[in-house]
Structures are given as C-alpha cells and as structure tokens.
Amino acid sequence: MxxxxxxxxxxxxxxxxxxxxxxxxxxxxxxxxxxxxxxxxxxxxxxxxxxxxxxxxxxxxxxxxxxxxxxxxxxxxxxxxAPSPHREQRLSALIGFSEDMQSRGLEAGTVWLNRSLALATPEEAMALGLAPGSQVARLYRLRLADGAPMALELTTVPTRFLPDPAQVTGSLYTVLRQNGFAPFRALQRLTAVILTVKQARLLEVPDGSAALSIERRTMLEDGTPVELVRSHYRGEVYDVVVELNLTDPP
Structure with missing residues (x-):
C-alpha cells in the first residue's frame, strides 16, 4: 500500500x-x-x-x-x-471450502465436531437418492479462515463414495477425486437464519446473531448425488456474489 x-x-x-x-x-x-x-x-x-x-x-x-x-x-x-473481514463466495464455480480459502490467500482450518458413520435420515436419503436405512458418512466441522471461525458445516456422503470418514483430514473434494468420484455440479439454496445459542458460541458471535444458511446438493457428472452439505456462515463476514448476464428478449 x-x-x-x-x-x-x-x-x-x-x-x-x-x-x-x-x-x-x-x-x-x-x-x-x-x-x-x-x-x-x-x-x-x-x-x-x-x-x-x-x-x-x-x-x-x-x-x-x-x-x-x-x-x-x-x-x-x-x-x-488488516485483511478485510468480508469473504465472498461466487456461485458460478463449484469449489470446496479449502480450495475457496486457498484461492484468497487464506489458510483453511478445521475443528472436528463429529466424524462418523450413521444411518441416513429420511431427509438425507431423499436428497441423496438412497434407500431407507442406508449408511452414510457424516462430517461435522467448524471451518476456519486464518484461524478465525467462518462456518459450521455438516456434510453427508454415501459410504459408496466415502467408506471411511477418517480419510478426510482437509479437503473432502480432494478425497472424493482420489476415490474416483469427482464432484461435477451442484444446486444450492441460500436462506437467512438466526443461529442457535450453541451455533453462535461455536462461531464466536453474540447469541441471536444472523447467519447465512447454505444447503448444497452436489452431483457427479452422470447426475448421481454425491454430497449433501448444510452450512451456517457468519453473516457479518461472508458475502455471496452472483454474476448475471443480460439476455436479449426473444
């Protein structure tokens, strides 16, 4: 400067x-x-x-x-x-949290809250196209950017693609690619929410703080669902950027 x-x-x-x-x-x-x-x-x-x-x-x-x-x-x-507290997520590219932070020159970090195998809930089974009672890998973690809490992220992956959740120590997408299941496209839903007391304390924000809730369903190239992610990002430090193009009227 x-x-x-x-x-x-x-x-x-x-x-x-x-x-x-x-x-x-x-x-x-x-x-x-x-x-x-x-x-x-x-x-x-x-x-x-x-x-x-x-x-x-x-x-x-x-x-x-x-x-x-x-x-x-x-x-x-x-x-x-001081680095700007605001982080932007562009919706035009499918990228994992670790890669996203690295592209900004930030160090991505993780505090593991849960990493286990479990039976899929009815909602997870429906979103991932699984039979009732199917087993899934669950990854629940606090995501950090340069050591600061950024988001709470709960990821559900069918065991067909991730048989051992302990494989994931950093980027899930890197592990999926190594396993031969490269994420190809995703659908995301964004919602404004109020954090619970527990969520607020994990993110180190005041009780009752607003957050950006992002639900993402990720597919392989053939359309098979490979991942369901529910994230809560700190509302005061995370922006979503969408690129829009003007199309000529018919």
Whole structure:
C-alpha cells in the first residue's frame, strides 16, 4: 500500500485536527487497496516526512485506524493492513471450502465436531437418492479462515463414495477425486437464519446473531448425488456474489 512520494501536505487551516486528517487520508488508501494479504505501511518516520507532521501525530492517526480494525500492529515489525473481514463466495464455480480459502490467500482450518458413520435420515436419503436405512458418512466441522471461525458445516456422503470418514483430514473434494468420484455440479439454496445459542458460541458471535444458511446438493457428472452439505456462515463476514448476464428478449 503506497501513495505518491509527493503527497500534498495536510492543512493547518482545516478545522479537523492533523491526526484525523492523516487518519482520513490513510483510511482512503487502505480501503482502496485492501486485500486478503496484509501489506506493510511505511514507517512512522516516512509518514511524518511525507505529510509534514510530527511522529506523535502519525502515531495518533495509526492508533485511530487500529481501533477501527483497518490496521494491525506487529511487535517489532511495523503496522500492517488488516485483511478485510468480508469473504465472498461466487456461485458460478463449484469449489470446496479449502480450495475457496486457498484461492484468497487464506489458510483453511478445521475443528472436528463429529466424524462418523450413521444411518441416513429420511431427509438425507431423499436428497441423496438412497434407500431407507442406508449408511452414510457424516462430517461435522467448524471451518476456519486464518484461524478465525467462518462456518459450521455438516456434510453427508454415501459410504459408496466415502467408506471411511477418517480419510478426510482437509479437503473432502480432494478425497472424493482420489476415490474416483469427482464432484461435477451442484444446486444450492441460500436462506437467512438466526443461529442457535450453541451455533453462535461455536462461531464466536453474540447469541441471536444472523447467519447465512447454505444447503448444497452436489452431483457427479452422470447426475448421481454425491454430497449433501448444510452450512451456517457468519453473516457479518461472508458475502455471496452472483454474476448475471443480460439476455436479449426473444
């Protein structure tokens, strides 16, 4: 994140204090350039010389942006742009959570809540085209992005495609591909919900928080259902992006 070396100086005639003027200038730069990976800000000395203010003023401006969550100080390393809390999911591509986070430069993590074999519920059997009483693998996990809770995810897979749920330590889609069952397409339903007390605490949000519920049924290329996923994403950090194309009227 950088601004021209010939940046105009701040104005002493402006009724806004110099540190707030500088905070506003830096805020605009951060918001314009903010990305998933943290970038280092110039040192206090460089900012002081660039904007013609004291280092005390620079320090106060940086403190303002740290309090807003835009910057993050690192002991002995300087001040860095904090990654944006918002994560987008594009609905035009079928991608697993791990691959999705990796594509953003984030480290995907998992806290396992349950990983077992069980009998399919009537709803699961219907969604996956299974006979009543069929056995399925269940994967229930808290999904993390750079160590922060992002979503609760309950995945159900017929044992025909995943006989041993312990195979999955990271990406389920990678395991399915290795087993010869590559996910090909999916149908998703999105709903706004209120988290239960237990869900809110696992996601580290206040009780009664809103969330984005996503139910996905994934198929193989021949149309055979391979996966049913019910996820609850933290509503304040996850956006869904849909690309729309205008078609000419007939």
């Amino acid at each position: 950088a601004e021209s070396e010939t940046s105009p100086l701040l104005s002493a005639d402006d009724p806004l204090p110099l540190y707030l003027q500088l905070a506003a200038r830096l805020r605009a730069m951060v918001v314009a350039d903010r990305a998933g990976q943290a970038a280092a800000l110039p040192s206090e000395r460089v900012l002081s010389e660039r904007y013609g203010v004291s280092r005390v003023t620079v320090r106060k401006a940086l403190r303002e942006l740290v309090a807003e969550g835009l910057l993050r100080p690192r002991q002995g390393a300087g001040t860095f742009v």
